Amino acid sequence: MVKKPEEDTVGIPSSINILTYNCWGLKYLAKWRSERLTAIGRSLATNVPTPEVVGLQECWTQEDYLSIRKQTRHILPHGKFYFSGIFGGGLAILSKWPIVESNMVRYPLNGRPTAFFRGDWFVGKGVACASIQLGPGRQNMIEVFNTHLHAPYEREPSDSYLCHRTAQAWEIARLMRGAVERGHLVLGLGDFNMIPLSLAHQLITTHAPVQDVWRVLHPESSLGASSQPAERARDRGIPSARYNLQENGATCDSILNTWRWDKQQQKALFKGEVIAVDPYALDPRAKRLDYIFFGNGSSTSSDSAPWRIQSAKIGMTDRHPSLNCSLSDHFSVEATITRVPKSQTFASDRLPDRRSTHEQTNDSALRALTNASLHPTLYTSYNASPTSSLLPPTLPRTPSPPTTNIPSSSSPSTARLPSGTYTEILTLISTYKNREYRQRRLRLSHFVGSVVISIICFTGIWWSNHAGVSFMLVLVSTLNFGAGVIDGLIGGLFVGSELRALREFEWEMENAKAIAQQCEIRAELAGTVRAQDSHNNYLCLETRDDDDKMSPEEGKENREVEKELWEKVRGSEEYGGNEKTRKGSIGVT
DSSP: OOOOOOOOOSOOOSSSEEEEEEEOTTTTTTHHHHHHHHHHHHHHHOSSOOOEEEEEEEEOOOOHHHHHHHHHHOOOOEEEEETTTTTTHHHHEEEESSSSEEEEEEOOOOOOOOOOOTOOOTTTEEEEEEEEEEESTTTEEEEEEEEEOOOOOOOOOTTTTTHHHHHHHHHHHHHHHHHHHHTTTTEEEOOOOOTSSSHHHHHHHHSSEEEEEHHHHHHTSSSTTTSSSHHHHHOOOBBBHHHIIIOOOOOBOOOTTTTSOOOHHHOOOOHTOOOOOOSSOOTOOOOOOEEEEOOOOTOOOSSSSSSSEEEEEEOOOEEEETTSSSSSSBBBEEEEEEOOOOTTTTTTOOOOOHHHHHHHHHHHHHHHOOOOOOOOOOTTTOOTTTTSSSOTTTTTOOOOOOOOOTTTOOTTTTTOOOHHHHHHHHHHHHHHHHHHHHHHHHHHHHHHHHHHHHHHHHHHHOOOOHHHHHHHHHHHHHHHHHHHHHHHIIIIIIHHHHHHHHHHHHHHHHHHHHHHHHHHHHHHHOSSSSOOOOOOTTTOOOOOGGGGGSSSSHHHHHHHHHHHHHHHHHHHHHOOOHHHHTTTTOOOO
């Protein structure tokens, strides 16, 4: 048993163990739901290290939630099941410490009701928020944000729901940013359905401000499945299942997860056949969709110590003891954060050795996944032999960063993405808006056409002398008018509401872009005069302190460039150059 660090004199814990897990608890649809979620409760209760803050997704029923609560009450005595939408949001938060406040924040953009076979709109996805009291005082608070973003049903950039998912990432980033500004410890947990460094990921890590725990410890981890463009561009080859689990943090689509096998393998497994998985086999589809985001408060009191990331691992990889299937179609993400004494905040506080940490935490899970003799496998350069280092020969081990403390002075108001990123998001919004305008026209046209057809049918009934003909006209009129009314309601009400939410998101992105452009111009004005890259032929201004060192010709050239840049500033949104943005933009001084 891992010994828990002692609590300090004021009763505030010196470390916190965090876990997030997508349970795959879809009622009527998920196979062996009740048995698996019961096993999930047992696994949480015996997990090492003992979880102290847990975020669950796709825990749809009260029955399953109460089953997990019953088995974990001795370690997680406090919990909240969140109600949302028609069928529920499937979100729950469990805690060792009291939950003093909670609420459910619905996403303004969350799928379409016409995609009833997908269900995202009907479950009312949003952010489950909880304030957890760690100790005495208002600053000794954790603000937890648990979410499940809209699922991707197509590959980016052709995913029609990418705009919704990006808007949802912006919403949760705003919530976490507010918590950081209140000076509280912030945890963002959940199945974000995004890959690292995607648009949604960049919005969260820039505007919150929080850090992706796994990427802090593994800065060279993958940017998606090996077949996705971002990962192909890195030219790292196809990783093994073991490497994906221990270095890339893959939580979904792994060959180690039985629910991602093909139908023939699953049928054999369900019949009781024990199927071994070689952890060194190629794993081309595995990717990281589940995250823990962490942020220190921006105004921590003088007597409180900052927190740092100590470790992270992928967990809940064991199979069900009797069914021999994975407990869910995802694996969990687990992390431990520790408090750093003020005297050590600026010391050379190094991260623990990643290899030893991962080998200790994951070897038992890998043995459970393998549980049979392994077959010989051909390995690529990504797959080391069982006795070699976990890192492949082509990828040298990245040195650990000197510290993982999140600076408390980092202000969300000063953190900006490049203006080109906001332009990319605005293009995405514009494309989706055009699609929705077209959909609204078609649906409203269908409604009008159904009214006309119904009138024609009733006129035909009036003149018809045959009962059979009259019955068919009534049937056609009823079905046609019913479908037209539904399309009219969707086109007139839902699409209208969606377009208004899109306009809000669009304005916020335009405003963020305007601010980013002004910051870029000011940075250009304050920069040095010498070009940093001769290939780009880019000239920056030298500071006024170096004017005396310039020749008259250089000084004249410098003043001309400075004048040109100031003209760009005067033409920016702040000075009224952009009429569209000026009407709805916040002035920046």
